[in-house]
Amino acid sequence: MIRIVEETGSTNADLAARLAGGEYLPEGEWLVADRQVEGKGRLGRVWNDGAGNFMGSTIVRLASADPPAQTLALMAGLAVYEALVGYLPERADLRLKWPNDLLLGGAKIAGILLEAVGDLVIVGIGVNLRVAPEVPDRRVAALSDLGVDLGRDMFAQALAVAFDLELHRWRTAGLAPLLRRWQSAAHPKGTRLTVLPPGEEAFEGSFAGLSQDGNLLLDLEDGSRRTIHAGDVLLASAPH
Structure with a gap:
């Protein structure tokens, strides 16, 4: 089920408040906003508004037999990729970037924010369908840049189906x-990346794929390989 509201602060915050109030939210239910005025991305960045864009959230109820919860970021990113890729022109360059951003021609077109609430995970997703909001330290893109006119409601349906399948x-x-x-949907191995780990200086390396548990592998200039468990990751040519 997809529930649409005209305006809210944050769809993630709305679901968290409903859960805190004792409401039961089933998997497969989505809250989608026409306008979001207090949305946020990873590391506290603002990610708001944009008429015609997709801004919505759903939940995942974790079970003991599930894979590690942190890998939901990869699953969600792949779901957004699968929902978008069928609408793109043949030569469009849509790529996943660890852990859960989507890049169109190297510019961010979608982002995902996961927030744990007990044994639940709220998954917030923003996709620039019509307009790319200004983000001071990021290149951003919208699907409309390619001349693709994809309605928000049509995309919401496609995403709900893809998310359910990937889950x-x-x-x-x-x-x-x-x-x-x-990895087949990500930028190629060898792509230069800049990593900003929490509490550390930024450094560069070459994308070497993912570890068996979904962490980022980076080959460094000294020949060593580093496993990245957390941090902000940019294409090395991107502003930061």
């Missing part, structure tokens, strides 16, 4: 197929 695959097929498909 089922995540639970039943294990991580290995997810990681293979994620």
Whole structure:
């Protein structure tokens, strides 16, 4: 079910408030806003508004047999990729970037924010369908830049279907197929990346794929390989 509201602060915050109030929210239910005025992305960045864009949230109820919860970021990113890619022109360059951003021609077109609430995870997704909001330290893009006119409601339906399918695959097929498909949709191995780990100086390396548990592998100039568990990741040529 997709519930649409005209305006809200944040769809993630709305779902969190409903859960805190004791309301039961089933998987597969989405809250989508026409306008979002207090939305946020990873690391506290503002990610608001944009008439005709998709801004929505859903929940995942974790079970003991599920793969590690942090890999939901990869699953959600792949779901958005699958929902978008069928609408793109043949030569469009849509790529996943660890852990859960989508880039169109190297510019961010979509982002995902996961927030844990007990044994639930709220998954917030923003996709620039019509307009790319200004983000001071990021290149951003919109689907309309390619001349594609995709209505928000049509995309919401496509995303709900893709998310449900990827969630089922995540639970039943294990991580290995997810990681293979994620890497095939990501920028190529060898792509130069800049990583800003929490509390550390930024450094660069070459994308070397994902570890067996979904962490980022980076080859450094000294020949060593580093596993990245958290941090902001940019294409090395991107402003930061």
